[in-house]
Amino acid sequence: MRVDLAYGAGGLVVDLPDDRTTVIAPVARPAVTDEAAELRRALREPVAGPPLRERVRPGQTVAISACDGTRPQPRHLMIPAILAELDGITDLGDVVILVATGTHRGNTDAELRAMFGDQVVDAVRIVNHDARDASSLRWMGRHGKDVPVWLNREWTDADVRITTGFVEPHFFAGFSGGPKLVAPGLAALETVLTLHDAARIGDRRATWGVIQGNPVHDDVRAIAAATGVTFALDVVLNREQRIVQAFGGDLLPMHAAATAAARAAAMRPVREPFDVVVTTNAGFPLDQNLYQSVKGMSAAAQVVKPGGTIVCAAECRDGFPDHGSYRDVLTSAASPEALFEEISRRTETVPDQWQVQIQARIQRHARVVMHTSFLGDADLAAAHLEQTGDIAATVRALPGRVCVLPEGPMTIPYLAGE
Numbered sequence: 001m002r003v004d005l006a007y008g009a010g011g012l013v014v015d016l017p018d019d020r021t022t023v024i025a026p027v028a029r030p031a032v033t034d035e036a037a038e039l040r041r042a043l044r045e046p047v048a049g050p051p052l053r054e055r056v057r058p059g060q061t062v063a064i065s066a067c068d069g070t071r072p073q074p075r076h077l078m079i080p081a082i083l084a085e086l087d088g089i090t091d092l093g094d095v096v097i098l099v100a101t102g103t104h105r106g107n108t109d110a111e112l113r114a115m116f117g118d119q120v121v122d123a124v125r126i127v128n129h130d131a132r133d134a135s136s137l138r139w140m141g142r143h144g145k146d147v148p149v150w151l152n153r154e155w156t157d158a159d160v161r162i163t164t165g166f167v168e169p170h171f172f173a174g175f176s177g178g179p180k181l182v183a184p185g186l187a188a189l190e191t192v193l194t195l196h197d198a199a200r201i202g203d204r205r206a207t208w209g210v211i212q213g214n215p216v217h218d219d220v221r222a223i224a225a226a227t228g229v230t231f232a233l234d235v236v237l238n239r240e241q242r243i244v245q246a247f248g249g250d251l252l253p254m255h256a257a258a259t260a261a262a263r264a265a266a267m268r269p270v271r272e273p274f275d276v277v278v279t280t281n282a283g284f285p286l287d288q289n290l291y292q293s294v295k296g297m298s299a300a301a302q303v304v305k306p307g308g309t310i311v312c313a314a315e316c317r318d319g320f321p322d323h324g325s326y327r328d329v330l331t332s333a334a335s336p337e338a339l340f341e342e343i344s345r346r347t348e349t350v351p352d353q354w355q356v357q358i359q360a361r362i363q364r365h366a367r368v369v370m371h372t373s374f375l376g377d378a379d380l381a382a383a384h385l386e387q388t389g390d391i392a393a394t395v396r397a398l399p400g401r402v403c404v405l406p407e408g409p410m411t412i413p414y415l416a417g418e
Contacts (some may be wrong), residue, residue: 166237168262276310387409
């Protein structure tokens, strides 16, 4: 059985045993014929509340939050659609686009041009959020379950605040998009560390597809609701990263509608767990580094047997990455078991700990074998991971039933009845 895995920008074809392989992919969804028209419709016919143009007055300042370069958001379509809708009301000099990096690195000028297009970059001021720059943050009080909240000043001080994102299942926040474009996207490091502390991440409800009762998403929603969003615009994408549907309006009802659409396409039940699960991190830009690829591992972990094998194909052109503390934390203990116990005992959260905590939990449950193009065997061994240059050969050498998630975390399998 030949299966096309989403890997890097070009994909990867593997040949797996026909008699014991099951492929699980999202429901196939065609893109809308006219993506620009679909975005205009969402801005003019919102899920809840008035259209965007009715919420903005001449002379007001506007801040637009957008995903960073690790996300396949169609920013080059969404931002121009908003700017066109505000034409005649808002001067471009009064608009700032904030790249909601969370704790990730800022994007370079070349990356910004690839993300937004030259026309937007040349016409509108774009700022990379920096969670570690205290001078760029404003104290907003404590919200949710006692979360200390600092947010980007350019965001809080704007008269009009617009979030833009895309919605897919998220491995501990339930779903992406919506309120996540406020926090953690535009929040201070301390705020993010609290949202992602060991207790919240370790809660069984902090998982794929769960929003209500999820301690991470409950606090994310509370922060956005308390600090204010004028209008929210999210899209649901297909495998080709084209727009299937757009949703606009008041933040929380808009996001609820978008998550319902994403859930119907992505969440797939299976009868019993598999011995081997082959997964990806949905290709570029999502598989740029090992840090992001934990999502693909987590999707596979939902349906792999205890002691089974996860094979994760992720290009990792940005390495671990080198910025941040993920690599240091990941390689700080002798085994996944020791790492998990160490994190569980910590009273303070350190940057990138949440990703390591989830990865260590997965590696305690199953063997994880990576296929990458930019990380060496020694790098992966230091992270308690194995490497294979031939996915098909590795799978054929393993006994038992095989599941393939060609789009990784774009498809979330779950055991029926759980």
